[in-house]
Amino acid sequence: AQSVTQPDIHITVSEGASLELRCNYSYGATPYLFWYVQSPGQGLQLLLKYFSGDTLVQGIKGFEAEFKRSQSSFNLRKPSVHWSDAAEYFCAVGETSGSRLTFGEGTQLTVNP
Amino acid sequence: NAGVTQTPKFRILKIGQSMTLQCTQDMNHNYMYWYRQDPGMGLKLIYYSVGAGITDKGEVPNGYNVSRSTTEDFPLRLELAAPSQTSVYFCASIPSGGTNTGELFFGEGSRLTVL
Numbered sequence: 001a002q003s004v005t006q007p008d009i010h011i012t013v014s015e016g017a018s019l020e021l022r023c024n025y026s027y028g029a030t031p032y033l034f035w036y037v038q039s040p041g042q043g044l045q046l047l048l049k050y051f052s053g054d055t056l057v058q059g060i061k062g063f064e065a066e067f068k069r070s071q072s073s074f075n076l077r078k079p080s081v082h083w084s085d086a087a088e089y090f091c092a093v094g095e096t097s098g099s100r101l102t103f104g105e106g107t108q109l110t111v112n113p
Numbered sequence: 114n115a116g117v118t119q120t121p122k123f124r125i126l127k128i129g130q131s132m133t134l135q136c137t138q139d140m141n142h143n144y145m146y147w148y149r150q151d152p153g154m155g156l157k158l159i160y161y162s163v164g165a166g167i168t169d170k171g172e173v174p175n176g177y178n179v180s181r182s183t184t185e186d187f188p189l190r191l192e193l194a195a196p197s198q199t200s201v202y203f204c205a206s207i208p209s210g211g212t213n214t215g216e217l218f219f220g221e222g223s224r225l226t227v228l
Contacts, residue, residue, distance in 0.1 A: 009153065041222075042221060042222075043117075044203070049216070051215065090156070100146065101158075102158075103156040105153060
């Protein structure tokens, strides 16, 4: 069965600092990987996704993620965090682009001024 | 397009009551999903549907039922509400076939409290 682990429940960074959110997955074949962001009281919004090809994918709001098959990881990065990035971030894995997604438990990001 | 619309946004139920969470989408998506989100637990799949007349259980289906009589609507029913069903519920959809980019479209959620 597929699974996702986000080791960091809560991360605090200063505005302007760099950010890396960790995601490890378990899946037998080539996974479809996603990062979603959830602002308070809102639904989830897709930041970026990886299906195949270039292992470094670019997303919205200046985020990027790198797929590393050898480490079963899909970490999310941003060079310079803005206060508006404070939110909860979810990594997810699926079998195909249209299948049921399995979500990680989320990482809450706090941005200090 | 309105996207995915969920109603109600908030509801308080007493133990043993029943209710239906409504979900409708106007994007002609074939696949629809119901997730629940508990604090610190991420999203867990309750039920999903790949098209009208077809539904299947997800990871945590107990205590819930769904139906899919039309492409647009995917209601979630709680028959005998229990405190363990206190959660935020999200409906989501995704197209099938060539228009599928992998992106789930989420509603804004329905916060349910069972007392």
